[in-house]
Amino acid sequence: MIKTSLKTHWEDVYSTRGETSMSWYQAEPRLSLELIRDLAPTLGARIIDVGGGASVLVDRLLDLSFTRIAVLDIAETALARARSRLGNRAERVEWIAADVTEIEDVGIFDVWHDRAVFHFLTEESDRRRYVALARRTLPAGGLLMIACFADDGPRRCSDLDIRRYGAESMGAELGAEFALVRQARETHATPWNTSQAFFYGVFQRQ
Ligand SMILES: C[S@@+](CC[C@H](N)C(=O)[O-])C[C@H]1O[C@@H](n2cnc3c(N)ncnc32)[C@H](O)[C@@H]1O
Known part of the structure; x- marks a missing residue:
């Protein structure tokens, strides 16, 4: 898919559908928060949610002791939804409307x-730019927490092809400058109650 139509795809998704009708919707990003609480230096730390969409993770992050919180997404419509949900609290967040492979x-x-x-980055060159x-962005000791469809997860998401990952294949994508410190699996229940296997990896910047 070419870049302009990628943005259009995501703007359409968020402007035509309610959050709870999106397969990735989580009322509570439980595992992400568990990993952040366990591993991140929350006191005084800075965190960015890449492709955060309209997720409520940012709402929860605002209750922790981060000094800097940013949400980046290609879809301005998604960011606008999160901002309006947060009201005045949105002012404490940096909202970055951008393609992560281009900024x-x-x-x-x-x-x-x-x-x-x-997992949407099917082009090698996009994955290289992301990494x-x-x-x-991350100084030595910083943490990259990444969740993708697992090796036995779905082959498509939001009508787009994806790539599936486990600890080894994700480690190979990220290269020697990132060392795996924690991994987990999650069976995500979509709003229509189908199961999606996710791999979560936490990698530390060397
Ligand atoms: C499956 S949704 C996940 C949203 C959120 N992380 C969550 O867990 O609810 C994928 C998100 O990535 C965003 N996205 C897709 N490709 C992107 C890109 N190249 N750069 C930035 N955001 C992108 C989409 O707009 C969408 O919000």
Whole structure:
């Protein structure tokens, strides 16, 4: 899919459907929060949710002790939804409308969270640009938390082809500058009660 139509795809998804009719919808991002609480240096740390969409993860992050919180997404409609839900609290968040494979710089963050975005990158060159940005964004010791469909998960998401991952294949994509520190599996129940197997990996920037 070419880039302009990719943005159109995601803007259409968010402008024509309610959140609870999207397969990835979570009322509570339980496992992400568990990993963040367990592993991230929440006191004074900076966190970015890459491809955060309209997820309520940002609402929960605002209740933790992060000093800097950003949400990046290609779909402005998704960011607008999250902002309006948060009301005044949205002012404490940096909202970045951008394609993660095209933006050159997002600043420096201690934690990079991505649930169900990297798996859409079917082009090798996009994956290389994504990893290069993560490398520039995270200082040594920083954490990259990434959730994708697992090796036995679905082959498509939001009508798009995806790539499935486990610890080894994700480690190979990220390269030697990221070391696996935790992995987990989640069986996500879609709003219509089908199951999707997710792999979660937490990698530390070397
Ligand atoms: C499956 S949804 C997951 C949303 C959110 N992370 C969650 O768990 O609810 C994928 C999200 O990634 C965004 N996205 C897809 N490709 C992107 C890209 N190249 N750059 C930035 N965001 C992208 C979409 O707009 C969408 O919000």
